[in-house]
Amino acid sequence: MQKVPFGVTQFFVILCQASGLIIAAYAATVSGSLIGVILASFGGGVGAVNILSLATHFPKETVKSWSTGWGAAGIVASLCYAAFTEAHFANLSIKTTLLLMLGSPIFYAIAYWIILEMPKSVHQVEIFNFKSYYIKNIKIAPVKTFSSPPTSEIAETAEMPFECEKEEGKKNLGFIEKLKLFVVFKKYTVPLFFVYFGQYLINQGLLLIAAFLTVDSMLFIVPNITLIFPFLILEGLITGSSYGNTIYRIHADVPKNIKEIVMSTITVAYSLGTVSAAFTAIPLHNYVCDKQIRYFM
Secondary structure, eight states, rough: OOOOHHHHHHHHHHHHHHHHHHHHHHSSHHHHHHHHHHHHHHHHHHHHHHHHHHTTTTTTTHHHHHHHHHHHHHHHHHHHHHHHOOOOOOOHHHHHHHHHTTHHHHHHHHIIIOOOOTTSOOOOOOOOOOOOGGEEEEEEEEEEEEEOOOOOHHGGGGSOSSSEEEEESSOOOOOHHHHHHHHHHHHHHHHHHHHHHHHHHHHIIIHHHHTHHHSSGGGTOOGGGGGGGGHHHHHHHHHHHHHHHHHHHHHHHHHHHHHHHHHHHHHHHHHHHHHHHHHHHHHHHHEEEEEEEEHHH
């Protein structure tokens, strides 16, 4: 993905999101709606990787805004959808609501191509120069080790408290070498993997247990499911702070020559955590449902 300019990738992201909303709005079957959802989700995933990589070309304060926007996006989108479709508010149809949501990719395009001022370090695409649509060579010094200095030295090396040993000369970083970065920077990727694994396992899998505990025979344990909500809020705060602090430390600590690639590996970490939680939640969900059915029988 590094060889594709940011502008080209962003156009693809906007196209996927807009197409997904339109397909879901006009779909007459469940499968058609799912295609729209998959398309929009795919565009969102590509956009997350791309924007995080782009953030490495800006001051580290940008990462703080990214974390805030990342969390606010889900909340604002959910509230807007609820307000548009709720009978006591706008009372719009799902089709009309999805079409109104097309304003999101439109504003996204305006923010990226009109409002945002690109630094000179970002490859610029020329519309009528097709050769600029692809970056031929990206050469960086390969990383051999990744070490941290003593704590007392961090204050003196605030801009780059970690060092990378470089070999003489530069070369294209291959796919295997990029995968090795995931292991080299495990102090960032592994904790984030488990944080997102825990979050989505709780949200999508174990939340049903909270509902199960509220049946008549268990009222003395959890009298109402609303008592579980504060724990879910706490879980969200932990996940958000972990994610925000992780990408902030990468932006502040990782050497510039590999910062863009390392930032991309973070999206792999939480994506793997989310997918792993989904597959784990399936048998867990079935187990809880089976216990509940046996209770009522």
